[in-house]
Amino acid sequence: MESPLNATLVERIDQNPELAVFRIRPDSGEIRPFEPGQYAMLALINDEPLPANLPPAAAARTKVRLIKRAYSIASAPKARDHMEFLIVLVKEGRLTPKLWQLKVGDRILLEDQAKGEFTLNHVPRGKNIVMVSTGTGLAPFMSMLRQYHGQGLWNKLVIINGCRYVADFGYPDELKDYVRRDPNLTYLPLATREPVDSGWNGVRSRVNPILEADEFKKHVGFPLDPENCVVMLCGNPDMIDGVQKSLEGRGFVTNTKETKGNIYFERYW
Numbered sequence: 001m002e003s004p005l006n007a008t009l010v011e012r013i014d015q016n017p018e019l020a021v022f023r024i025r026p027d028s029g030e031i032r033p034f035e036p037g038q039y040a041m042l043a044l045i046n047d048e049p050l051p052a053n054l055p056p057a058a059a060a061r062t063k064v065r066l067i068k069r070a071y072s073i074a075s076a077p078k079a080r081d082h083m084e085f086l087i088v089l090v091k092e093g094r095l096t097p098k099l100w101q102l103k104v105g106d107r108i109l110l111e112d113q114a115k116g117e118f119t120l121n122h123v124p125r126g127k128n129i130v131m132v133s134t135g136t137g138l139a140p141f142m143s144m145l146r147q148y149h150g151q152g153l154w155n156k157l158v159i160i161n162g163c164r165y166v167a168d169f170g171y172p173d174e175l176k177d178y179v180r181r182d183p184n185l186t187y188l189p190l191a192t193r194e195p196v197d198s199g200w201n202g203v204r205s206r207v208n209p210i211l212e213a214d215e216f217k218k219h220v221g222f223p224l225d226p227e228n229c230v231v232m233l234c235g236n237p238d239m240i241d242g243v244q245k246s247l248e249g250r251g252f253v254t255n256t257k258e259t260k261g262n263i264y265f266e267r268y269w
């Protein structure tokens, strides 16, 4: 049977034992066009045993089975050599423990066509964009930043990434480098479980309190108001629910197909 795997892991950067950047190149050599913020499906062969009660005839008919999951593309469409993904290991999960076993050169399935509506296409130009993520929810924002930086799509850009530990922040050096070059960019990494005596002098908080009016102004330097700001949320669905509810109480409106708004979100589960 022909293998459905159509791509190769060309680089893997392990930032800590449970967080890694995977760079994947399709056999076709062609990265199909996509919008920053979209996701691609990655899959590996499911070699888990078939259910014991499956009739032998049905077992014989069973084709190659896959375990497939969605991953936000962290690279920019202008990177033509590979697609990049920022992935956290979910130890009790089905796909990520298998991803963690991969070495450079190993095979994977990367679905050709990226999907998703979590892009800047629907976001009005010239606003202050506040990109809020937990954990690997940072990934789609990296693609947007890498592709659009310097093109005047936004007035000010704020990237807030809430993680458990400092070691979980994705791309901190690259983000700090953008900040050094761009006075209109704020990068605010937040850690919730970093020990107080670790030597890190950043902010220890979940994202929610930092989006409250006074705290936001204090940390970011301008008000988080619905007239001038758009908020994009990505990652943990409980974070999204909490922030959405709080912002809606302050005059923000969730963007839907029917209603134009200024809150956009992508839930990871």
Ligand SMILES: Cc1cc2nc3c(=O)[nH]c(=O)nc-3n(C[C@H](O)[C@H](O)[C@H](O)COP(=O)(O)OP(=O)(O)OC[C@H]3O[C@@H](n4cnc5c(N)ncnc54)[C@H](O)[C@@H]3O)c2cc1C
Residues within 6 Å of the ligand: 039, 069, 070, 071, 072, 073, 085, 086, 087, 088, 089, 090, 092, 093, 094, 095, 096, 097, 116, 135, 136, 137, 139, 266, 267, 268, 269
């Ligand atoms: C549109 C979209 C984009 C996504 N992009 C990314 C991405 O860029 N990077 C990434 O690591 N994951 C991403 N995910 C999550 C990813 O699809 C998988 O759910 C995840 O890798 C776990 O797969 P699994 O088979 O190992 O675990 P499963 O057996 O599917 O277990 C899922 C459980 O793991 C937890 N979980 C899943 N994803 C995460 C996460 N990212 N952070 C914390 N806990 C999580 C939740 O408790 C969830 O119920 C995305 C999901 C969606 C829907």
Ligand SMILES: NC(=O)c1ccc[n+]([C@@H]2O[C@H](COP(=O)([O-])OP(=O)(O)OC[C@H]3O[C@@H](n4cnc5c(N)ncnc54)[C@H](OP(=O)(O)O)[C@@H]3O)[C@@H](O)[C@H]2O)c1
Residues within 6 Å of the ligand: 018, 088, 089, 090, 091, 134, 135, 136, 162, 163, 164, 165, 168, 191, 192, 193, 206, 207, 208, 236, 238, 239, 240, 242
């Ligand atoms: N990061 C690790 O060290 C670690 C270690 C072992 C396993 N894992 C596994 O990796 C997976 C992903 O973990 P993760 O740390 O990337 O993602 P996560 O659990 O979503 O946590 C990321 C950040 O989101 C915060 N958060 C959680 N719930 C929230 C809510 N309702 N509202 C606002 N903020 C909220 C967390 O704060 P709190 O700290 O307050 O929850 C943390 O700062 C999980 O399956 C986990 O079991 C992670």
